[in-house]
Amino acid sequence: MHLMTRLPEGARIRAPFDGSTFRFKDDSARLTEKDGARFVELASPSGGRHLYRVTRVIGGRYREDFAGVEVGAGATEGERELLLPISYVFETKSFRLKGYSVLVTERPGLHAGGVWNQTCVFCHNTVPYFDDVWGALYEQSGTLGRAPGYQGEVVDKLLPPDRRFRFEIGSDRALVDAVGAEVTAVGGAPVVAGRPPAEALKHGIHELRARFAPRHFVEVGIGCEACHGGSRQHVDDPRVLPDFAPRSAFLEARPEGTRTDGEVTRAERINRVCARCHQVLFSRYPFTWEGGQRHGDSPGGSSITSGEGRDFLLGGCARQMSCVTCHDPHGEDRRADLARLATPAGNGVCVRCHARYAAPAALANHAHHDPNGAGASCVGCHMPRKNMGLGYALTRYHRIGLPDDPARVERDRPLECALCHTDKTVGDLITTMERWWGRKYDRAALTILYGSLDVKPLPATLERGRAHEQAVALATLGAAHVTAAAPAVARQLVNPFPLVRYYARRALEALRGQECAVDLDRPTPEIAAAVRACVPEAFAPGPPSPPTDAAPPRGGNDVDED
Numbered sequence: 001m002h003l004m005t006r007l008p009e010g011a012r013i014r015a016p017f018d019g020s021t022f023r024f025k026d027d028s029a030r031l032t033e034k035d036g037a038r039f040v041e042l043a044s045p046s047g048g049r050h051l052y053r054v055t056r057v058i059g060g061r062y063r064e065d066f067a068g069v070e071v072g073a074g075a076t077e078g079e080r081e082l083l084l085p086i087s088y089v090f091e092t093k094s095f096r097l098k099g100y101s102v103l104v105t106e107r108p109g110l111h112a113g114g115v116w117n118q119t120c121v122f123c124h125n126t127v128p129y130f131d132d133v134w135g136a137l138y139e140q141s142g143t144l145g146r147a148p149g150y151q152g153e154v155v156d157k158l159l160p161p162d163r164r165f166r167f168e169i170g171s172d173r174a175l176v177d178a179v180g181a182e183v184t185a186v187g188g189a190p191v192v193a194g195r196p197p198a199e200a201l202k203h204g205i206h207e208l209r210a211r212f213a214p215r216h217f218v219e220v221g222i223g224c225e226a227c228h229g230g231s232r233q234h235v236d237d238p239r240v241l242p243d244f245a246p247r248s249a250f251l252e253a254r255p256e257g258t259r260t261d262g263e264v265t266r267a268e269r270i271n272r273v274c275a276r277c278h279q280v281l282f283s284r285y286p287f288t289w290e291g292g293q294r295h296g297d298s299p300g301g302s303s304i305t306s307g308e309g310r311d312f313l314l315g316g317c318a319r320q321m322s323c324v325t326c327h328d329p330h331g332e333d334r335r336a337d338l339a340r341l342a343t344p345a346g347n348g349v350c351v352r353c354h355a356r357y358a359a360p361a362a363l364a365n366h367a368h369h370d371p372n373g374a375g376a377s378c379v380g381c382h383m384p385r386k387n388m389g390l391g392y393a394l395t396r397y398h399r400i401g402l403p404d405d406p407a408r409v410e411r412d413r414p415l416e417c418a419l420c421h422t423d424k425t426v427g428d429l430i431t432t433m434e435r436w437w438g439r440k441y442d443r444a445a446l447t448i449l450y451g452s453l454d455v456k457p458l459p460a461t462l463e464r465g466r467a468h469e470q471a472v473a474l475a476t477l478g479a480a481h482v483t484a485a486a487p488a489v490a491r492q493l494v495n496p497f498p499l500v501r502y503y504a505r506r507a508l509e510a511l512r513g514q515e516c517a518v519d520l521d522r523p524t525p526e527i528a529a530a531v532r533a534c535v536p537e538a539f540a541p542g543p544p545s546p547p548t549d550a551a552p553p554r555g556g557n558d559v560d561e562d
Contacts, residue, residue: 001222001329003060005124008038011057015064015088015095022086022095024521027110029086029095040068040084042110052112055081058124061332062390064088065098067116082112083119091391097521100498101390102304103285103467106524107498117213122151123277126219126226129246131182131208132276133167137175138201140166148202150209155272155279155310156256160298163313164256165272169197174250176200186211227273227329244269267322271313274323278309285497287466289386289397291411300407301399303468304388308398315400320353342379342396344371350378368436375420384416386472392502394475404437410445413469414457414476422480426460427453462488467497474500478507486511490538493531494524501527508535 006013017033027044038054052068059065066084087098099107114120122132135147136154156164169175179200180191188207191200218225228234231242243266246253253272255264280302286293292300301311312318326341326349327333340346344363351358357378360371369375381403385394401408403416409430417429424432430441430453447453450460461473462485474492477485489511492504501520509515516534518527531538 001226002219003221004058005121005221006057006060007220008054008057009036012060013038013057013064014060014090015066020095022521024097024110025108025523029084029110039071040066040086042085042112044109044111046109047111050112052082052084054084056116058120059390062090063096063101064090068112070112081116083114083116084112085110089391091393096502097498100502103388103497103499105496105498118209119151121212121214121217122153125214125217125221126223127212127217128182129226129229129276130178130248130251131212133246134179134201134205134208137167137169138198138205141198141201144198144202148205148209150205151212152205152208153276153279155275155313158279158299158310159313161256165253166256168252168254169250170252171250172197178248178250179204183207186213186216244273261319265319267325268319270322270324271309271318274329275309275313278306280304280306280310285467287468289399289412289468290407301397302387303471305390305395307387311398312400315398317353317400321349325349342377342383343374344376347376347378354378380420381416384419385475386416386419388468388471388499388503392506394472404433404439406439406441409433409439410442410449413449413461413465414473418457419472419476422456422458422476422482424456425454426450426457429457458482459485459488462492467495467500470495471500471503474503474507478510481511483511487535487537487540490516490531490535493518493520494528 015031017031017038020031022029022031027042027047030041030043032039032041039051040054041049041051043049050070051072053071054066054068056067057064058067065087067081068084069079069081083098085098087096087101088094089096097107097110121127132152133154135150135152136156138144138147139157156166175197176191176195179197180193183204184190186208188204188211191203195203214220225231228242228244229246233240234242245264285303286295287303288294288296288300289303290300292298301307301314309323312323323329326338341349347357347363357363357366363371363376367376367381374380379396382400383396383398384403386397387395389395403409408416415426415429417433418424421429426446430443430446434440443453449464450457451464452460458473458477461469462477465473470492474489477489486508489504489507493501493508495501495504498520505516505518505520512535516530518530518534520527522530528539
């Protein structure tokens with residue numbers, strides 16, 4: 001966590017600053033090092049040449065991103081730190097356009113964009129948490145609409161009403177004074193005395209967005225106070241554990257509305273701390289799991305890594321179990337430990353509460369699978385691999401729920417049971433699920449999703465699904481070595497969402513046992529020609545069926561979307 005943002009001087013950097021060049025369409029990025037400083041030179045026929053000195057390295061577990069200042073005679077941006085348009089992915093030891101880390105449509109080239117201290121520092125560094133909540137405080141006033149855009153986000157507006165917290169303000173005057181003090185601390189124009197809280201907050205948001213800089217960090221990267229707050233009592237006496245509840249003399253977070261299920265638990269507090277950053281519904285991609293819309297009244301779960309905290313709050317275990325039950329917040333999780341959780345041996349975490357499934361016979365009756373086999377893993381069924389990771393592999397969906405939930409069965413593709421049972425048709429799986437769990441499903445809705453009940457869910461998802469659903473089908477077909485799917489997989493190498501293309505290439509290589517000479521950093525027509533040369537049957541006899549949902553409008557090269 002503390003490596004989330006690093007200064008390049010003295011940092012261990014895995015990207016090769018040795019003259020390596022990343023070529024994207026007609027543009028290029030060349031990485032070099034001189035006298036201990038690292039540089040990225042962007043060259044473009046349309047944009048010319050620009051040289052940036054790297055000032056920040058962002059991330060360090062799955063990939064590295066960079067921010068830098070323009071240098072040299074042609075510098076036009078002064079000392080503004082800009083997000084650079086390249087990511088280095090550890091899994092493949094290769095570069096990728098930074099914007100292609102999320103579900104955006106095709107981008108034209110490479111250019112620096114997004115001012116670093118105005119886009120991504122609140123989640124990637126330790127800042128006063130008070131600054132983060134101004135948008136929520138402004139919006140809960142209920143009189144002036146949505147808060148102006150800035151980095152501060154609170155997860156509650158992305159949760160259904162019964163899961164939300166709100167801030168109870170004990171003193172409007174104390175709140176305004178505190179906002180004014182923070183604005184003054186970052187060098188902004190003072191808050192006019194006596195103004196209503198909403199006006200003071202709106203003024204403060206504008207000043208923070210314009211003026212908050214690295215010198216105002218509590219710590220570069222994510223340090224103790226990012227999660228634990230000041231915790232002065234804990235520092236004075238380590239036996240006093242932090243309670244993770246954000247509060248001050250004039251402010252306290254409490255559940256919204258009336259709760260009848262008892263006090264807020266320690267697990268809830270911890271989970272909400274994690275969800276301060278792990279709440280993301282990425283980019284402008286409109287769709288979520290459970291058939292939801294990103295901007296709907298009750299959006300479903302996120303489809304890409306970094307939404308896990310919010311997804312967990314949406315599920316059924318967030319009051320009794322916290323993120324740290326499975327994850328070490330102070331270090332990197334051991335892969336072997338996480339893998340064990342997804343086996344029957346890991347069920348011990350779940351049966352602490354669900355004790356009735358501890359006995360093998362009870363587990364077999366519940367799971368309808370061998371209690372010693374993979375099908376009896378609690379995590380395997382209730383946290384399926386269907387989210388897109390920071391590399392090119394799927395991660396687990398953290399909204400703990402039921403694979404037979406009608407919202408998932410009738411609105412999502414593919415059926416979660418098909419992630420293991422790739423040989424079954426939609427009708428086979430639905431009939432079995434109804435028999436096992438006493439459900440009845442809307443076959444007309446399923447026919448709309450898949451085209452027929454007689455098809456297999458994964459290939460049908462490739463032809464008809466949304467982008468995030470297609471990525472799941474691709475990864476699963478590749479891992480299961482369903483070689484008959486190779487032509488359909490190859491067609492996804494020209495998916496409208498470039499991130500999906502990377503999943504398609506990996507799946508195709510797994511199915512064929514060899515690489516295709518397809519450069520995904522070239523323009524789409526060239527990619528299509530390379531696919532035809534590698535897998536001629538991919539586009540025969542005609543083009544693939546269009547997805548059931550159109551892609552969102554194409555935007556600019558927004559490298560700060562993730």
